[in-house]
Amino acid sequence: MVMKTHEKNKTVVVYVASYPNLNDANTDYAAVRQLYRDGVIGVYDAAVVSKGADGKVKIHTTEKPTQYGAWSGLAVGALVGVFFPPYLVWELAAGAVLGTLIGHFWAGMSRSDLKEIGDTLQASTATLIVVAKSRLRQVLAEAVNHEIKDFEKELTTDAKAFEKDLKAAVQDFLKAA
Numbered sequence: 001m002v003m004k005t006h007e008k009n010k011t012v013v014v015y016v017a018s019y020p021n022l023n024d025a026n027t028d029y030a031a032v033r034q035l036y037r038d039g040v041i042g043v044y045d046a047a048v049v050s051k052g053a054d055g056k057v058k059i060h061t062t063e064k065p066t067q068y069g070a071w072s073g074l075a076v077g078a079l080v081g082v083f084f085p086p087y088l089v090w091e092l093a094a095g096a097v098l099g100t101l102i103g104h105f106w107a108g109m110s111r112s113d114l115k116e117i118g119d120t121l122q123a124s125t126a127t128l129i130v131v132a133k134s135r136l137r138q139v140l141a142e143a144v145n146h147e148i149k150d151f152e153k154e155l156t157t158d159a160k161a162f163e164k165d166l167k168a169a170v171q172d173f174l175k176a177a
Contacts, residue, residue, distance in 0.1 A: 012044070012108065012155040012162050014079065015136045016117055017147035018124035022050050024146035025126035026060070031143040032130055041140075042133035044166055045075035049127045057121075074169045075131040078102045083118045100165045108155030116151060124148075133159070 019025040025048045035041045048060040059077055078101035105114075121127055128147070130136060137152040144150070155162075 011134060012104070012157055012159050013132045013135055013152055014105075014109070014117070014155065015128075015130040015132060015140065015150065015152045016120055017128045017144060017150035018120050019126040019128065019147055022048065022060075022126045025050070025128050028128050028144040028146050029060075032128070032140065035139065035143055041136060044131045044133065044163070046128070046130040046132075047076040049076065049080055049121060049129060050125065051121070075101060075166055076129045078169070079105050079117070079129060079131065080121065082106065082114065083121055101162075101169055104155065104157045104162050104165065108157035109153055113153045117153075120149070120151075 017025075017028065019028070029046060029048050032041070032043070032046050036043045036046075050058050050060065052058070057080060059080060061076075081102055082105055109117075128144070135152060135154070137150065140150075
């Protein structure tokens with residue numbers, strides 16, 4: 001029996017996996033999307049982040065933020081914005097509410113956690129980031145198998161406040177679009 005973890009969990013977890021190439025990251029992203037559709041995992045957001053030879057960061061999403069939970073890339077964008085602020089300001093332009101999401105990441109993770117994520121983003125060709133409602137690593141162990149390295153960090157933040165702020169960011173984004 002598959003347990004639907006997202007129905008009762010009250011945490012915010014960041015899962016990060018690094019890849020040697022964009023194709024492998026996209027393959028694992030598709031596996032995460034399927035686990036979400038099957039109700040196995042509860043996800044706020046997921047996206048693949050790549051960095052070109054010129055150092056330019058790009059967030060790849062295939063979902064449109066037509067409703068909350070549609071994986072808009074905004075939560076991942078806020079996390080990436082912690083490390084690449086110009087990206088956040090110029091690429092997302094989603095309003096001040098997105099700054100509140102950044103605050104959740106800053107306040108909810110230790111400096112060493114943030115350093116580990118930043119180092120992964122700097123060193124990897126492609127990175128899969130999943131912001132979820134529950135621990136993922138164990139569930140993803142069988143489905144996500146192209147990564148070079150992965151890790152998971154639980155934020156010390158108010159999950160209800162995070163969810164409320166994410167909904168507000170999605171609404172701001174939709175108004176601006």
